[in-house]
Amino acid sequence: MSRIAYDPVKDRFANIIRSSKFLRRIFYFLLDLFFLRSWHIRKILWSVGKKIDRKGEWQLLDAGSGFGQYDRFILNAFGNVKVTAVDVKEDYLRDAGHYFSEQIKDGRIQIKKADLLAFKSDEKYDIIICIDVLEHIEEDVKVMQNLSALLNPGGYFLMHSPSHYSEEDAGDEESFVDEHARSGYSKEEISDKIIQAGLTPEKVHYTYGFWGHKAWVLSVKWPMLWFNKLGMIAVLPLLIYYPLVLPFTLLMNLADLYSVNQKGNGIYALAKK
Incomplete structure (x- = not known):
């Protein structure tokens, strides 16, 4: 059964933007625009981070930083934050190091290779984010326990992952979940695991609900399929496709952002120590 090769598609884009800060800024903009999880994460970070930022210097850990898109948002949004970004992929870290070279010199961000099962730090953090990472790790509770130990009392832990409802997509030939250790979490399961990690859940919420899932299919899933089949030739039809569908998918994302979804992919x- 053929499957979408999601990581190779992301890596293809990474190769294109690798040597250009300008292209990387465009790439970050597109990630924030099209991926609904970014809408939700930035909304929560803005709300929680503003309260902390007003008190002076504070520390944030991006556990599984990937391309570094959230680090860019955080550094731009908060003047008093210092970021530590860790990941296991050396090429992602190297590229992020190039992009954030000025912020590294200023001491606003550190970029490190780390296994989250073993990561230790002398720093204590006020916020730890772990976005679309835990679904890749078998020992997810151990990771959350490790991260919990790095939080200051009163600090926040924010995660995002596919939900157990994403199993509904896992059976077709266009699934994105081949590289996952699990298909996703229910509200009850992730709440229980957060409690096992010594944290108190404050809000657990489904994303990619009715409207968000439709927006994802139109703006991400189908274009990814085309890139898998056509490579960069897919850019040509997408130049016609996106102007037609983008206004509708953005409205769908906005509807998801402010909906109380009973289910979602x-x-x-958000938890507190």
Whole structure:
């Protein structure tokens, strides 16, 4: 059964933007525009981070930083934050190091290779984010326990992952979940695991609900399929396709952002120590 090769598609884009900060800024903009999880995560970070930022210097850990898109948002949004970004992929870290070279010199961000099962730090953090990472790790509770130990009392842990409802997509030939250790979490499961990690869940919410899922299919899933089949030739039809569908998908994302979804293909949890 053929499957979407999701990581190779992301890596293809990474190769294109690798040497250009300008192209990387465009790439970050597109990630924030098209991926609904970014809408939810930035909304929560803005709300929680503003309260902390007013008090002076504070520390944030991006556990599984990937391309570094959230680090860019955080550094731009908060003047008093210092970020530590860790990941296991050396090429992603190297590229992020190039993009954030000025912020590294200023001491606003550190970029490190780390296994989240073993990561230790002398720093204590006020916020730890772990976005679309835990679904890749078998020992997810151990990771959350490790991260919990790095939080200051009163600090926040924010995660996002596919939900157990994403199993509904897992059976077709266009699934994105081949590289996952699990298909996703229910509200009850992630709440229980957060409690096992010594944290108190504050809000657990489904993302990619009715409207969000439709927006994802139109703006992400179908274009990814085309890139898998056609490579960069897919850019040509997409130049016609996106102007037609983008206004509708953005409205759908906005509807998801402010909906109380009873179910959805994604899930986030905000917890406090």
